[in-house]
Amino acid sequence: MxxxxxxxxxxxxxxxxxxxxxxxxxxxxxxxxxxxxxxxxxxxxxxxxxxxxxxxxxxxxxxxxxxxxxKEDTHKLPGLLDALKTPRLRKTVIEVLILFMIITVCYNTMARNVEGVGISPFIMFTLNALTLPPSGLVQAQLQERFGRKFTLVSSVLLTGLFTAAYGTVLTIWKQVNVTLLVALLLTSRFGISVATGATMQFCTELIPTCVRSQILAVGTIAGAAASFLSPYIQYLDTYSKAGPATLLFLLFIVCTWLCLLLPETSNKKLPISLVDGEQFGVGEGMFDFLRKRRSNKVDKVDASAETQEKLMPE
Known part of the structure; x- marks a missing residue:
């Protein structure tokens, strides 16, 4: 303790x-x-x-x-309720909250899945912990090279596929190779770690600065409240060995769809006010993030070339 x-x-x-x-x-x-x-x-x-x-x-x-x-009442600081009054930003906030809930539930459920694999749960916990440092490095590299949205969509989708593969193996084979099960679980654990970090980064940049702390606090609480479902999802294996994996796969599919609905934030001027949040991502398609990243340029900012040079790292 x-x-x-x-x-x-x-x-x-x-x-x-x-x-x-x-x-x-x-x-x-x-x-x-x-x-x-x-x-x-x-x-x-x-x-x-x-x-x-x-x-x-x-x-x-x-x-x-x-x-x-x-455009905004500067005498009254904007809050969560003000953000919910705007059509597009309200949609973004709701999607962000659902993303927080799904990712938290999936993360907690997969973290609890350490028994029935064929090895000691203490060893399984240790192996799960070893996936965390490389997942953070991979997440950083993917976000830098391909953007926030690509990182989140790809990690969620691939994690869902590996989770489905784990459930399929349990269903087809009665005597499953322990090494194969552990490999699938560790790969899924690696993917959900990347997805969790990418969710935090992506959702933080989507929310305007003026209401960011309030909305992210609500998202964290919503995720913690939804995590009570994790033990029940894990308990489904008493009825069907592939039950938890199947349900997690469906949640990952829903999460992937929500991610596709949100705009990319990489190399863009992030929203500060509610007006910025309402206009952010207007006209952007679901799959525009798949375009070559190097062709995209950073949004222009009002600063002299001399000032930018001074503020840029060597």
Whole structure:
């Protein structure tokens, strides 16, 4: 208990080590606070940024805030209910919440599946844990090269196929090779780890900054509430060995469909206000993310070439 609690206690130090989001502070009209954070980040990264650049940044934020006044009530900070009043953004929020619930249920169910494989559950837990570091590295590489949406869709779909293969093997063969079962389970565990990390990244970028913390908090709670289904899904193997795998496969198919409905976020200017969130991804097709990634260019931003050069890492 003490050893498992110790890493959690380290998270409390994040409050003193990690800066508040400058983008979020801007949505709260705290431009001075945002500039203060950016100055500290520039100092830590040993980047020389002049006061004139920060002054231009201040004017840009003030101008953007004034242009938003006619579209949003700046005297009232937008919240979850305000996001649900917008047609397209409401659809995105609902899909994000469902994604959180499905991924959490699938992750917890697959994490519990350590018995009946033919090896010690302690060894199976250890093998499952060994898949986590490489899954994070693979996720980062896939997102960098192919984008967020491709990473999530491919990982969810492939994990569903391997889960279906696991259920098929249990159904067809009475005496199943232990090595084959363990290999299929570890592959599925690897895939769901990639899918979970990709879901967190993708959904975070889809939600506008002004309501991001509220919606992601609701999504986390919704996923935790839905995870109570995990033991019942796992209990289906008492009636049918392939029961849990079949149900998980169907959930992965639903998850893949929801992912296809959402717009790509890679190399795009992410939404900040509710207006941005409502317009984000307009006109984008379901399979536009399959186009060659290198042909896509980053959205233009209002910054001088000199300033961009100073802020870019060497």
């Amino acid at each position: 003490m050893w498992t609690a110790f890493p959690s206690l380290l998270v409390t130090s994040f409050y003193f080590l990690i800066h508040e989001s400058a983008q979020w502070l801007i949505t709260r009209n705290d431009i001075d606070g945002a500039i203060s954070r950016l100055q500290r980040v520039a100092k830590f990264n040993k980047r020389e940024v002049s006061e004139m650049d920060f002054e231009d940044f201040r004017k840009h934020c003030s101008k953007s805030s004034e242009s938003t006044k006619s």
